[in-house]
Amino acid sequence: METLFSVTVGVLTACSVFLILRGRSFPVVVGITMLSYAVNLFLFSTGRLTIDGAPILGTNTEYADPLPQALVLTAIVIGFAMTAYSVILAVRTRGEIGTDEVNEQDSGESSR
Amino acid sequence: MWQQHLAILPILIPLFTALLQLLPWGDRPQPKRRALGLASSILTLVCAALLLVHVNQNGMLVYALGDWSAPFGIVLVLDKLSTLMILLTAVLALPVLIYGCYTEDNLGSHFHALFQFQVMGIIGAFATGDLFNLFVFFEVLLISSYGLMMHGGGKFRVRSTLHYVLLNLLGSALFLISVGTLYATTGTLNMADMAVKVAQLSGDEAALARAGGFMLLAVFGIKAAILPLHFWLPQAYSTTTGVVAALFAIMTKVGVYSIIRVYTLIFGPEANELVWLAADWLWILGILTLIFGIIGMLGTRDFRLLVAYLVIVSVGTLLATYSFSSAAGISTALFYLIHSTVITGALFLLADVMAFERGKTASRIVTGKRMANHNTYAVMFLIAAIAIIGLPPLSGFAGKLMILQAAPVSTSGFWLWGTMLLATLVMLIMMSRTGSKMIWHTLQGKPNEQSAPIGKRVAIGMLLSLSLILTIFANPIRDYTDSVADELLDTQSYPTTVIAPSSGEENQYE
């Protein structure tokens, strides 16, 4: 399971990194969002994987590490705030500049 | 006990102010908001100063939030370094806010709230002793900086904000990965505890922790604008409004602070297999950053951009100096940090107000009309230039001398000498060029009629006079930074102070 988990996280990260390297704001924002999913999984897994051990006292004998869960929760919320901001910033950029390309048009790379 | 609570006041005051600023304040809210903001900034400043005095007298202050002592709860650890940085923030924030209160805050909504949030985030980042909490405060200060960067709107601003935001979002993701890795290897989040645990690591676990530590370096590198990660800075700082850029003068320093904190405490002298993890890299990158800043200064044709590169130069200087890992290096780096923060802040404001009074030519380094308050700006420019270049008699030269003396007489020391002196020369040439073009070489005819409110000039004057204070009291300040460095390098007693339950007893309400 550990192998599967880490491979999944890796693949997810790689895909989001690829998106982040695109030249338009929307895919980049989606990439960032997906990266935050991947990162949340990663952060979550630093407490190691446990099945059927929700850290609720009295329900189990073995508990999963609750601390990473709390951290991930915070990270999710912050990630949400950031996603929201960047999405709307992308819209604003589109509204103001008329294109959603992240770079100026005459600057080499994106327009090639 | 109330003195104990002093530890958190510099965070809470801006927080509550910001929250109050979010409420509607009737039909003409602006005067009330300004009064509120200024009052709060002054209060923060007072608290920060009291805190510094307190810590200096009674030693490190450990404030266990929620009464959960380290390493289990989050603690604020106010050692000399933290209090120094907090005071610096407060000191910078007040004049910047005064400047902002003169019409700057009308350019868009929520200026005052975001400003206070920003201050809160910065101070929080300086105060916290917990790695994840540091992340949270990084996010607080980042998101408010995103908001502030958009202040005033405009095409260029939008694009550079977009770059800034996206790049920092990537940085935040990397931050989480590294925090995760470090937690997974050490099982703790408290930095002091982590320092203890890191020292016990060996073999493959140590390698994992190293990987995490290095990733963290990249994260802080983005904030501090180290060489390959700095590209956001010139764009961002030069397009945003002056007041925001001036406040941002401390933002790169948050990155620098984090580097100093983490790579001295956690991966510092006691870290066994991870000893001085980042020093070599910081050395090379610091020098490269410095060189890059030099080239950047040479290549720029805009005053603001020039100042932005000055920030980069100062970051390079700081990190290269820090990387000597000696008490003298750290101490001088801190002195220089104080100086460069204040002066770049003043320069950003100056560039802004000059751009305003110059009208069409704005901050481009070209011949333009005379400004309405030409002579005042000329004097201010001269003072700021002398200070930032590091010419006597203002604070810059003291800082520079200190750094040069602290550099070891060795190959690396000579590299630093060479690049720093070269940087000084380039600054000299570029600042004289800028001043000559913008202030001396004016068009004939009537000066521009737009005149900035006097408050703005007062604010800049306040910051510049700080440079004078820094010069006059250079020695006591240096003494203080020396003690900061000593405390910082004493990485053995730091954890014992932090982790030992400060309040003694357990939570006892039942």
Next chain:
Amino acid sequence: MNLFYIVFAPMIGALIPLLLRRTSRPVKTIATIAIPISCILVAWPLAQQTLAGDIPTAIQQWLPNIDFDLAFRLDGLSLLFVSLILGIGVLIVLYAHYYLSSKDNDSRFYACLLLFMSSMLGIVTADNVLLMWAFWELTSISSFLLIGYWYHQSDARRGARMALATTGAGGLALLAGLLIIGHIAGSYQLDAIFAAKDAIQAHSLYIPALILVLLGAFTKSAQFPFQFWLPHAMAAPTPVSAYLHSATMVKAGIFLLARMHPALAGTEFWFITVTLIGLITMLVGAYFALLKHDLKGLLAFSTVSHLGLICMLLGIGSQAAVIAALFHVINHACFKAGLFMTAGIIDHEAGTRDMRKLQGLLKFMPITATLAMIVTASMAGVPPFNGFMSKELFLDQALNQHLFGGLSWFVPVLATVGAALSVAYSIRFIHDVFFNGGYKELPKQPHDPPKMMALPVLILSLMCIIIGLLPMLTVSGILNQAVSSVVLDNITVKLALWHGFNLPLLMSAVAIVGGIVIYSQRDQLFTFNRQFEGQDAKHNFERIVQSICDSANKLFTYIDTGSLQRYMALVLISVIVLVIPQLFEIVTLEGSREQLPVDFVSIVGASVLMVAGFATAVLHRHRFIMLMMLSVVGLVVSISFAHFSAPDLAMTQLVVEVVSIILMVLALFFMPQKTARASTGHRVFRDILIASLIGGIVATLNYGILTSDFETISDFFIANAKTGGGGTNVVNLILVDFRGFDTLGEITVLAIAAAGIHKLLNKLKPFMPSSDIDGRPWHRIKHPLMLTNVANLILPMAMVVAVYIFLRGHNLPGGGFIAGLIAASAMILQYIANGVDWVKERFNVNYQSLMSFGVMIAALTGVGSWFFDRPFLTSWFTYLKWPLVGKFEFATALLFDLGVFLTVIGATMMILSNFGKMTTRHRPRQEGN
């Protein structure tokens, strides 16, 4: 203490003319001139001590940490220079009073001049080399301001900048040199450095240090090859030139050589470098002086030449040579100041300084001509003026040095050539201006200046004569002490006008004759030189700086393309470079931890997740589909959270994902739906490479982590949750209690984001498509009936669920955050189903205030614990027993959670409603259903 007065009185006094801005010029002049005079008065008793062989010192600690103290001394050398600076300074101020026109800003001039004076005084009296350096740089700055005084002239600006750059660069080299010396000597105090002479000269860093110090001296004194800046400093008003070129600025370099002489001189390297450079400079300067048509240009190059002479003497370094050098310093100051003032008078009265235009002025300006002839004769080294004596000494020293071995003969020969050239340009100065035929038409009708303006020149020319005639009476005392302090030995100087017939006298004679010959043949020299014209140092300098700037700029446009992808790639590459070496060091990645078995569902889930992630990346140009793939990713992630025992996370992730998707779909409306392929193949390849490396790193780290055991602080939370926090849901307890501060920060972030977004949307004019991707117009019904009804039904139910989730958070999965999001989602559903107007009519809630109150409640809960003498955010709980209800728990954490709840609702609604209502006014209303 008096020494402080001497140095700092002019510095502080610089404010006086500025304060007297509105008064008349005489007042300002008197006030200004009073300052150096007062300094002289203060210096007088000190000077007596010095002359008696004492060294008065003053010290005030400033930066003991870096051995930087305000330490001053007034030894012989200092006294010599102090007298020159102050004495000539007084004359200069007097002269400037008449020289400046009424349009010039005299306050600024005087202020800068005083500042400059102060920094010069500082250099020569500093007892600490770092302090000396500080004043050294101050002279650069203040001379910059003086040279650029007429800043509306391009020449002045450029000259000033060039001077600053050159001397500034030299100053930095000097600093490095001084730091090395100080490092070797262990102190920056002069005496300590002198004492460490042997250590310094034996040190491996001696040569670099010496070179650096010499660089400083040579740039300041305009020695070859740094002589280029000095003539361009002529753009300054003449009083400034007179001051800079006679007693100050350029003499600072000489002073430095003399000052460091005890510590650095005596080695072969010193001798060869300094002597040779001095010699070359002398010749080059003299040659160019002859060629200049501008009076001030001539004088400037003659300064260069004379400085070369002095420099050479210091290079030779023998006792007699030092005497000659310092004596010439005095002499040069006298005649050069006089000459510049004369040139200024001519310029002032005749309106030009071009020698090709001036001639036969003797008739109109007899007094000026007389004085000019005296000082020029002194410069040319004609007896009986003082210049003659120092030149004799110089020639003597040139003859007596044997340091170049068999080639030593060339020194006296070249010295004689230099002297001859000096005679030639001196003749030119006099002959071209005052004689050389009749009067030509000039911009102004020339006449003698006001008497007071000529007074300084008169004084100086008198000095030339008196020193020449009575050297033992006038200067020997000061020279004694000055030379003593250079050679660190008590010596007595013997000076006499007449030395008898000897070789130097013959050489002088040869020089004078040669000078006349050269002058008569000058036209050929001019012709010869014409081919090099257009080689203006100023332009060269500007061009070099400009081209450096341009290439830097070009380099930058190449490096910094403003391309976000490049920045991102650089960040990622940095991570790769930093982290991969660490991963290489891992021997066995797989740890000892027992691994979980793999089951079919997990494989399916993982595959779906991976494929969906992959599809999101691949389909990035089809944005809507990409979003759907993203929501699958989000869903599977939340299911995996649930599967791996994190119900709280699963819930949060689910609701957040729904809200994020709504947000993105909202945003998509304003975005292009589909974009063309934009990247080239090799860029895609590069990106894939980076992506896979990063993915690989993360996966490796993750695998390493997952398979290894560790000790964590979490057990504490599980152990203390019930007793310390009063709940059973440990995750929630960590959030609201153990690490409540994180949560406070987190909701603050949310609030800031909402405020920031509000700000973003404020002035936004969105781009709104009127048809969908296929060009089809939009559906005409805004709010479908069924949706409206069901949404209305769901709202109260969702609220009940939200309350339920909120209340149980402490003990079971849930909590304020999730509850807030549930409530917010239900509200968003209202917005979607019923529209902004509908909601606004019914709920007039100020989300912003709600959000603010939310955070405030949370924070105030924290503050509340202060009243129980506990740190911020300390929680408190108790079990209450009420009739009917039974036993239940009350915890302050619940109040905190309430704050979270309200914040989340407020912030989320603020974001979405603001975003949503952007379009409301722009779209047609619904018709029928």
Next chain:
Amino acid sequence: MLTTVIHIAFVLFSLSIIMNFWRLAKGPHLPDRILALDTVYINSLALLLLLGIYQNTQTYFEAALLIAMFGFVSTIAAGKFLLRGDLIE
């Protein structure tokens, strides 16, 4: 016996999700994809319930409840996007 049945059910639901995902990826039209997404949600919900039975725990209940309540919101949003472009107006 029950274990076997639950395992079979797991496999069936998993296969369902795979088929849905296939439809989601294939399209051919946007409504198809949205429908597939909606079904993925519902099947995941079922999977969660099944996990709950399997592990004999109540901890999955809330997550499932939330999917039931809000899974459709995404669908609605997507559908409304197709209809009107703008979700909130």
Next chain:
Amino acid sequence: MEALNQLPLWVQWVIAFFILIGAVFAFIGSLGLAILPDFFTRLHAPTKNTTMGIGGTVIAAIISTSAQGTLTLNELLIAIFLFLTAPISAHILAKAALHTELPKFAPTRDLRDKEDAYQHETDK
């Protein structure tokens, strides 16, 4: 799992039955989504069969928990919410499909009157 295996055999059977019902119907529904020819026909499959699929599982869940002693009905809520929301999703999707004029399976009889025929928004 052990707790479930302790239950009386008939209860286990019942639970197994409902789980199987749910799983099979869900599977068929998804299968329908995958193999049916056009959007409208595909729409039928999940909207109906998933209800049954969820219904079965929910009942199984209720029995399995209730059989251990305490009556637990809260899973019922899931079914209620799903029954409330599923038709809306289907409705909106069908609307969208009509709006975007998706191609229909060939044998489909379009019996709409002219006035029912879909009208696009024209005023823009």
Next chain:
Amino acid sequence: MSKVFPAPFLTLSLFAIWLLLFNSIAPGVVILGLIITTLIPLLLRPAWPDFKTIKKPHLALVYLVILIFDIIVANFKVAALILGRRKHLKPALFVFPLDMTDELPVTILASTITLTPGTVSCEITRGRRGILIHAFSDETPEETINVIRQRYERRLKEIFQC
């Protein structure tokens, strides 16, 4: 009374949901539930449209039972169609002319149509006077319309008295 309980059925169902959520009838839960389920409708009152209220609750129960039965039938039917041969598929699009116009009943009817055998309501047309239905099976539209009218619409009209 109507001020405290603006929508009694809503309050009741919310209370039911509350109890189901807590899965308990402990006094604390009940009291808290009463308070909250009273408060929520009051708070949300402005958002609660003037729905027709249920006049004959017992008929509503009958309707529910019929509905559940039909859902089960529908499942089997559709399953058969999915697994069966393609040529049995004879979809149709047709309009069911409504007899009532009130919002809530129409919504319920439309939902019912979607949940019951072989039909999905696609659109409410003609200014709420018809429901566009997509049918799956090979039955004639008239037949289906008739079933819907008899089985559901009639009952709904009775329940809501319209």
